[in-house]
Amino acid sequence: MAGLSTAELVDIALEMAEMRTLPADSAVYVESTDLKRVMMGIDIGPAELLLARQLGCDGVIAHHPAGGSATLNFPEVLTRHVELMVEHGVPATAARDAIQGLLTRSLLRAQSANHDHTPSVARLLEMPFLNIHLPLDEVGRRIMVKTIQEAVEPLGDEARVQDAIDALMTLPEFAGAATRIMVPVGAVDQPLGKIAVVHGAGTNGGYAVARAYFDHGVRTVLYIHIAPEEAERLRREGGGNLIVTGHIASDLVGINRYVQALEERGVEVVRMSGL
Numbered sequence: 001m002a003g004l005s006t007a008e009l010v011d012i013a014l015e016m017a018e019m020r021t022l023p024a025d026s027a028v029y030v031e032s033t034d035l036k037r038v039m040m041g042i043d044i045g046p047a048e049l050l051l052a053r054q055l056g057c058d059g060v061i062a063h064h065p066a067g068g069s070a071t072l073n074f075p076e077v078l079t080r081h082v083e084l085m086v087e088h089g090v091p092a093t094a095a096r097d098a099i100q101g102l103l104t105r106s107l108l109r110a111q112s113a114n115h116d117h118t119p120s121v122a123r124l125l126e127m128p129f130l131n132i133h134l135p136l137d138e139v140g141r142r143i144m145v146k147t148i149q150e151a152v153e154p155l156g157d158e159a160r161v162q163d164a165i166d167a168l169m170t171l172p173e174f175a176g177a178a179t180r181i182m183v184p185v186g187a188v189d190q191p192l193g194k195i196a197v198v199h200g201a202g203t204n205g206g207y208a209v210a211r212a213y214f215d216h217g218v219r220t221v222l223y224i225h226i227a228p229e230e231a232e233r234l235r236r237e238g239g240g241n242l243i244v245t246g247h248i249a250s251d252l253v254g255i256n257r258y259v260q261a262l263e264e265r266g267v268e269v270v271r272m273s274g275l
Helices: 006-017 046-054 068-072 074-087 092-098 100-112 117-125 134-158 161-168 206-215 228-237 247-264
Strands: 027-030 037-041 059-062 129-131 182-185 195-197 220-223 241-244 268-271
Touching: 006 027, 006 059, 006 129, 006 134, 006 247, 027 068, 027 117, 037 046, 037 247, 046 059, 046 117, 068 074, 074 092, 074 100, 074 206, 092 100, 092 206, 100 206, 117 129, 134 161, 134 195, 134 247, 161 220, 161 241, 182 228, 206 220, 206 228, 228 241, 247 268
Parallel strands: 037 059, 037 268, 059 129, 195 220, 220 241
Antiparallel strands: 027 129, 182 241
């Protein structure tokens, strides 16, 4: 049986996420036309590429950006925060203002990165290599939204933060996670209100994005991770609930569906680095 090309691996992810083009945080570093056994992990570096060669894999898929254009152009995907905020009722001007600090920090970090380090190793090894980030996070975000909505909509105004958490715990990625879902701002017995699942936007929006949601009618914000000092600032000011679901468990919601899609097409997937 013929394997899949790197282009086909990308197309499967884009179709699942209902996207037309590969976002700026994702890239094909070394192309191939016939992949039958691939290694996939959340984070991939030179050591993992060498391990893939030793294990007889003919390609490697990373989730997080691994260099090249995916690192240099990563700040572009942060504008997805603006789209999500506007969808939840935040005025566009306030949404754009909320991401300015995040965007500036990301642009400066991109300047410091050795962006060709890992891709250069893949080229020297002639190891097909790509990363798919935002599309798989979008798949996961939609699953999380649907899971919460189906559980809390029948409860109406009686829905509490704990009800959203209970709904997420029906997903195997959270039920079996090493981390636990936390509520660092607000409390589990507080009214859930309008909720925004903020995933699939490059990274979390920190204080400013959550504050914008709280200030414009969103009672509960869900992040997959947040810096402690950002959570503390939100806690001091109050105004809403923040659910933190855990980075790896949350990423796996979309990743696992993608791996299943590859396996259904006859590709063997060697799981590692969080999978």
